[in-house]
Amino acid sequence: MNCPKCNGYRLKPKKLENGLLAFACDNCQGSLLPMLQYLQWAEQHSTTIIDACIEFKLDETSQALLCPKCSGLMTKYRISAQSENRLDICNRCYETWLDSGEWQLLKHLQVLDKLPKIFTEAWQKNIQTEIAEENQQNRDKEHFENDFEQIKTFKTWLDKYHKKQDVLIYLNK
Ligand SMILES: [Zn+2]
Ligand SMILES: [Zn+2]
Structure with a gap:
């Protein structure tokens, strides 16, 4: 060969x-x-x-x-x-x-x-998702600059909070 x-x-x-x-x-x-x-x-x-x-x-x-x-x-x-x-x-x-x-x-x-x-297609799809998420995060980082880490921490907390919808309404008041 x-x-x-x-x-x-x-x-x-x-x-x-x-x-x-x-x-x-x-x-x-x-x-x-x-x-x-x-x-x-x-x-x-x-x-x-x-x-x-x-x-x-x-x-x-x-x-x-x-x-x-x-x-x-x-x-x-x-x-x-x-x-x-x-x-x-x-x-x-x-x-x-x-x-x-x-x-x-x-x-x-x-x-x-x-x-x-x-x-497998599943493995390849996961990679594409991971890359897309990373690109999104990089764009957010650029946009929020030094405040990004704080905003991210807040989002992580909010995503798990049982009254998430209420908080969103409160923030929009
Ligand atoms: Zn062959
Ligand atoms: Zn060779």
């Missing part, structure tokens, strides 16, 4: 973790992870892996990739709202492409055991 990113580079077997074999490219440090291998490994190991907090070089491929195994078009799925990185998966053979550093990123974000979930 050849690297989906680098012309003329063959993927070589590489140990991602103890008991987890992937195929990696020497040139871009990306790796191809067979889903079945991953699932078998994750069942026993993923929750015991602790983030070692080592520094890692992150890469992200913007162009569409073709599956090294079946040449089918791979689909991109964002990992989390905190990072722009996306994983590529082949919808036919479930091979997953990880750019350089993305395995370490999964560890860092503590989603190493969540691979199949990341490839």
